[in-house]
Amino acid sequence: MKQTYLLIVLLCLTVQGYSQQRTTGSGERKTGRFAAVEAAQRELLDSIYAARTATTHDFINGTEYYPYHYRAKNKPLLFFGVERTADIVVKGRKYNSLVLQYDTFTDEVVFSEVDNGFGQNRYNISITRGLIGAFTLFFKTDTLRFRYLNDSETGGDIPAGFYEMAYEGPTGYIIRHRSVVHQRNGIDEYYYSPVGYVKTPLGYRKITSDSKFAKQFGDEADVMKKIVNQRGIKLRKANKRQIINILQSFDSQRGTSREL
Secondary structure: OOOHHHHHHHHHHHHHHHHHHHHOOOHHHHHHHHHHHHHHHHHHHHHHHHHHHOOHHHHHHEOOOOOOOOOOOOOOOOOOOOOOOOEEEEEEEEEEEEEEEEOOOOEEEEEEEOOOOOOOOOEEEEHHHHEEEEEEEEOOOOOEEEEEEOOOHHOOOOOOOEEEEEEOOEEEEEEOEOOOEEEOOOEEEEEEEOOOEEOOOEEEEEEEEEEHHHHHHHHHHHHHHHHHHOOOOOHHHHHHHHHHHHHHHHHHHHHOOOOO
């Protein structure tokens, strides 16, 4: 803790010195000094993180995350307030037993467990998206595994971003945990509105009505239709476990050796 306070004092002195000198130099020198201040800030964050977790700075490679939704009653953070642990793969290295938040509106993975040294607030770091190989959120009743999917992996059928990989078999089931914003009493409120997609012979398709869902499976549409009817499931109201069970049954009946 003493080290953290010392770092903060040093940073403040650096910023103060910069403020006093910025009016005397050329624009080029200002830029250099500003870069030095940014470097000092980065060093501070890295040092605090290292003291907190005994790891290197690679994990927090990112930018400060501003909680723009602080006035909102409905937060865009996935399952906000629900206890969880997490792990994440950054630049090929796995970090365990963390607390991560996922912003469903901006598609950001946020690490907010770095104490600022005063015991009241915490640094919120939005981890650089391109460095994240995968991350997992562990809740008491469910485990959510996420991976970033780009156009080359999906054929451009769906927007690029982080998706929960709910089921990966010959078929596939992914979920975009998103939120939409609406103003209420002059305040932006973020309403959770997830979207599920199934991997079919036609690519990734959004789960809609029962009839359209079965047709997406081409020559084997009758097989899927039969499975859905046997279970009496309304797909637009089906939960994640029901969708997974349907796909597992379908893959089992059609033969797991044959992939889409």
